[in-house]
Amino acid sequence: MLGAMNIYEFFATFxxxxxxxxxxxxxxxxxxxxxxxxxxxxDTDPSLVGGICRVYRxxxxxxxxxxxxxxIIYSGRLPEDWRRVVVCKELLHLIDGDEEMARTREQVxxxxxxxxxxxxxxxxxxxxxxxxxLLNALKILLPRDALVDLAKLHHEKRISVHDVATLAKIxxxxxxxALTPLWRRIVDGIN
Amino acid sequence: MTEKERLLDHxxxxxxxxxxxxxxxxxxxxxxxxxVEEFCEAVNNALLQVDSGVAKPMSEFPEAFTSVDIDKIIxxx
Numbered sequence: 628m629l630g631a632m633n634i635y636e637f638f639a640t641f642x643x644x645x646x647x648x649x650x651x652x653x654x655x656x657x658x659x660x661x662x663x664x665x666x667x668x669x670d671t672d673p674s675l676v677g678g679i680c681r682v683y684r685x686x687x688x689x690x691x692x693x694x695x696x697x698x699i700i701y702s703g704r705l706p707e708d709w710r711r712v713v714v715c716k717e718l719l720h721l722i723d724g725d726e727e728m729a730r731t732r733e734q735v736x737x738x739x740x741x742x743x744x745x746x747x748x749x750x751x752x753x754x755x756x757x758x759x760x761l762l763n764a765l766k767i768l769l770p771r772d773a774l775v776d777l778a779k780l781h782h783e784k785r786i787s788v789h790d791v792a793t794l795a796k797i798x799x800x801x802x803x804x805a806l807t808p809l810w811r812r813i814v815d816g817i818n
Numbered sequence: 819m820t821e822k823e824r825l826l827d828h829x830x831x832x833x834x835x836x837x838x839x840x841x842x843x844x845x846x847x848x849x850x851x852x853x854v855e856e857f858c859e860a861v862n863n864a865l866l867q868v869d870s871g872v873a874k875p876m877s878e879f880p881e882a883f884t885s886v887d888i889d890k891i892i893x894x895x
Contacts, residue, residue: 675860678843
């Protein structure tokens with residue numbers, strides 16, 4: 628993922644919660660993402676399709692310029708906190724490197740075959756499917772420095788996991804995971 | 819024509835568009851298994867909603883809240 632460490636470093640020092648999706652977009656723009664971004668809420672079963680990031684170039688007949696468009700599509704059946712995580716995850720695909728993209732017909736075919744593999748099995752397989760994408764979104768929506776303070780409050784039993792999820796507007800299982808020593812080691816790797 | 823062929827054709831047989839990248843997210847994929855055809859049918863349906871105009875484009879992701887500094891949260895806890 629091109630520039631991914633830069634975006635995680637940028638958000639690591641944030642201490643205002645919740646992080647707005649528009650702020651993520653602003654940072655992507657500052658990193659050179661120039662595509663026109665459009666969001667679409669669709670009616671889909673999120674257990675089949677919760678989110679899609681589709682990027683294409685087009686040249687309308689009335690224009691001489693090529694136009695790059697990113698469509699961030701999410702299921703309207705997802706709760707608000709899940710929508711934020713899914714949309715953030717999909718936005719991060721705008722900085723995918725060439726090796727991470729599903730650009731050719733064969734690569735999309737492979738991605739489709741892999742996406743139906745259960746997550747527990749996919750972890751042990753070298754796939755193009757980005758099962759870690761949600762955790763990358765978590766690095767942004769619950770930044771390291773804010774998490775340090777929230778973890779201290781949680782350790783002192785002054786706030787609950789539910790409080791952390793509410794403050795960051797993320798799903799509760801993500802807040803619970805973010806408070807584990809394993810996650811702390813992951814975010815400590817963000818310099 | 820299978821749903822997968824329909825999806826791939828939709829992405830790649832477009833005379834005025836050049837496909838660059840696509841990624842998907844499935845919620846709780848460990849709890850509900852899906853075949854390739856079921857998955858592709860759902861993706862085709864989502865893209866139909868987008869391309870037909872049933873789903874309206876938004877230039878900003880709708881969020882209505884105020885962000886608060888962690889110091890205020892600490893003081894209130």
